[in-house]
Amino acid sequence: MPHATTADGCLIACQVQGEGQPLVLLAGQSNNHTWWDPVRADFETSYRTITLDWRGTGDSDKPDEVYSTKGFADDVIAVLDDLGLPTAHVYGTSMGGRVAQWVAINYPERVNALVLGCTSPGAAHGFERSQEIRRLLADPTRAVRVLLDLMYTPGWLKANPGRHPVLGDPDMPPYARNRHLVASNRHDSWAELPSIKAPTLILHGTDDVFSPAANAPLLADRIPGARAELIQGARHAYFHEFHTVASRLVLDFLAQSD
Structure with a gap:
């Protein structure tokens, strides 16, 4: 597995599959690349x-230091540099969508088109999950069940039992998990969002309360020329459960920028 080296010497594991124009897929908080395994084939043709x-997960280095969504964006660019790619499409979901915002803001010349999924501009100006949800997620006896219910509809979960790759990297050190949580919680891109120049598509499930769906029109209004698409009945993992709809929306959008 190849690794890119960041400016501060951190090794970031990266995975490359498929042929064609480059498309960077960015996972959620405390998750590694396997987040995309169920739907990666949708894009590889x-x-x-x-x-x-992410640093702190998978086969990347796991330094015990302050992490930030801006810093994660720098890591994304280090990967593109290592692969010799001057530009790419960027698709980020959840915390990956927060990171994708900074990639587009701080490296506008590197982003051909931007897709932001189930994400927000940060707590200062965005819509956050309720205190009740936070309380339930903080209970270790219920957290997995609660997180699954936030990700998927009950019917889909009944039909698809087993391990789901959006529940976090199970081998992640506790200190790194906390560093990820703080990084995501401190994200605030509001002031810089109007500077995004890349064509932007925003996707969100209508029934997402983990990152409330109201964030989608909020981002669309803030980013010049952005378009928001809400996927009816979908929860936070819209890109997985509703991939036949979501992936087609992304592919059609990206085709306009190729």
């Missing part, structure tokens, strides 16, 4: 897909 393990 048209694009060279690139994933990475």
Whole structure:
């Protein structure tokens, strides 16, 4: 597995599959590249897909230091540099969508098109999950069940039992998990969002209360020329459960920028 080296010497594991124009897929908080495993094939017939393990996860280094969504964006660019790619499409979901915002803001010349999924501009100006949800997630005896219910509809979970790759990297050190949580919680891109120049598509499930769906029109209003698409009945993992709808929306959008 190849690794890119960041400016501060951290090794970031990356995975490349498929052929065509490069498409970077960015996972959620405390998750590694396997977040995309259920749907990666949707894109590989048209694009060279690139994933990475965030620092603190997977096969990347796990320094015990302050993490930030801006810093994660720098790591994404280090991966593109290592692969010799001057530009790419960028698709980020959840915390990956927060990171994708900074990639587009701080490296506008590197982003051909931007897709932001189930994400927000940060707590200062965005819509956050309720205190009740936070309380339930903080209970270790219920957290997995609660998180599954936030990700997927009951019917889909009944039909698809087993391990789901959106529940976090099970081998992640506790200190790194906390560093990820703080990084995501401190994200605030509001002031810089109007500077995004890349064509932007925003996707969100209508029934997402983990990152409330009201964030989608909020981002669309803030980013010049952005378009929001709400997927009816979908929860936070819309890109997985509703992939036949979501992936087609992404592919059609990206085709306009190729």
